[in-house]
Amino acid sequence: MSGKYFEATDKNFQTEILDSDKVALVDFWASWCGPCMMLGPVIEQLADDYEGKAIIAKLNVDENPNIAGQYGIRSIPTMLIIKGGKVVDQMVGALPKNMIAKKIDEHIG
Numbered sequence: 001m002s003g004k005y006f007e008a009t010d011k012n013f014q015t016e017i018l019d020s021d022k023v024a025l026v027d028f029w030a031s032w033c034g035p036c037m038m039l040g041p042v043i044e045q046l047a048d049d050y051e052g053k054a055i056i057a058k059l060n061v062d063e064n065p066n067i068a069g070q071y072g073i074r075s076i077p078t079m080l081i082i083k084g085g086k087v088v089d090q091m092v093g094a095l096p097k098n099m100i101a102k103k104i105d106e107h108i109g
Helices: 013-018 034-049 065-070 097-107
Strands: 006-008 023-029 054-060 078-083 086-092
Touching (some): 006 013, 023 034, 023 097, 034 097
Parallel strands (some): 023 054
Antiparallel strands (some): 023 078
16 A cells, blocks of 8 residues: 555645645644544545545644634644535545545545
C-alpha cells in the first residue's frame, strides 16, 4: 500500500482541487490531533482505491491556515468533498472507510 494522497496547500488548492474536473476528498488535519492520526491510514487506503477516479488530499490546517479559514474549519478531522469547485458534502470525525467511500461514490459520475 503506497498511499498516494495529494498534499493540498494554500498555494495549490485552487489549481489542483477547485479547478480539477475530478471529485476531491480533502481531509483537514493537524499533527497534534489524535483522531486525525487514526484517520491517516484510512485516507491512504482511499488514495489507493480511488487512484485515477478521484483526488484524495490532506491539508494540514496549521501549515495552511488560509484555506482552512476560508472553509470555516472549526474542528478536525473534517473532510470536504469538492466537485466542480464547490463543496458538495462534509464529514466530521474519524469515520470508517466504508462510510467515507460511500460519500465519495455518491459524487463520482
